[in-house]
Amino acid sequence: MKVLFIGGTGIISTACTRLAAERGIDLTLLTRGRRAAELPSGVKTLGADIEDAAQLLGDRTFDVVVDWIAYTPAHIERDLALFRGRVRQYIFISSASAYQKPPSQYLITESTPLANPYWDYSRNKIACEERLNLAYRQEGFPATIVRPSFTYGDTIIPLAVNSWPQPYTVVDRMRRGKKVVVHGDGTSLWSLTHNSDFAKGLVGLLGREQAIGHAFHITSDEVMTWDQFYRITAEAAGAEARIVHIPSEFIAACIPEYTGGLLGDKAHSVVFDNTKIKRFVPGFCATVPYGQGIRRSLAWFDADESRRQVDQEADAAFDRLIECYENATAEALRNSR
Secondary structure, three states: OEEEEEOOOOHHHHHHHHHHHHOOOEEEEEEOOOOHHHOOOOOEEEEOOHHHOHHHHOOOOEEEEEEOOOOOHHHHHHHHHHHOOOEEEEEEEOOHHHEOOOOOOOEEOOOOOEOOOOOHHHHHHHHHHHHHHHHHHHHOOOEEEEEEOOEEOOOOOOOOOOOOOOOOHHHHHHHOOOEEEEEOOOOOEEOOEEHHHHHHHHHHHOOOHHHOOOEEEEOOOOOEEHHHHHHHHHHHOOOOOEEEEEOHHHHHHHOHHHHHHHHHHHOOOOEEOOHHHHHHOOOOOOOOOHHHHHHHHHHHHHOOHHHOOOOHHHHHHHHHHHHHHHHHHHHHHHHHO
């Protein structure tokens, strides 16, 4: 089976690249060359930006193309032009944040409506899905849609209020005895999925003709509260989780860049029903519990001091956020007496 990954060196796609190579898939990555030296043996690369790839691809055909870096309908139009008549299955990596927010019920299936008024990223993914569904209906374009939720690997500390570019920041706060922010009251339910588990579902869909025209989410079945995720992280780090609960709306008002990720995603209780991916990929099962996965991540950070970078700007913003909230709470209490 000849497979092309557009991208393939990110947090999620790296695990899929590794598993596809282990299973003997003839895999090529279209990439700008980042981290190419880390690729498994046998994986080929085409060094180019996808926007300039038409001449490089020539008249090549593929059994499967997976686009990891399509975010807007314009990207989908580009891919349709590139791969019409040249691929037997095209997989678009969407996002579970596209599901209805706030959800009308806690259990999410693939038929849950797609609507997110809080996050442009999610609305763009929805628009991409709509364009692909139209192409499937009108011209038989062989599209499959996959929606990851919050997926992490060894280089990520996957907590909701943290620095994405320097994710060790929240662990540094814990280890220094500083307070950490948990959105809401800490009791909303969530699933965090290890990238090696996601890979089992995604790679299992490669070349599966029955999956064409369908959408899937691929997540862990382990469901916990955000307080539990933070406390397990702190325990694994040999620290205490000094949690301060702050409403998501307050966080977003103080740090606007959290609006999408919280109000448009993690502020809500979400439990994913994985029945569909298990039906199409027999034997799929997420087997890395969070307690094990976060220890792997911490071991990676602790193995090299240079990896333990702290986002000083975010760290200071968290300090201001906590101080502002605690002062506002104290003032409200004084005024209520």
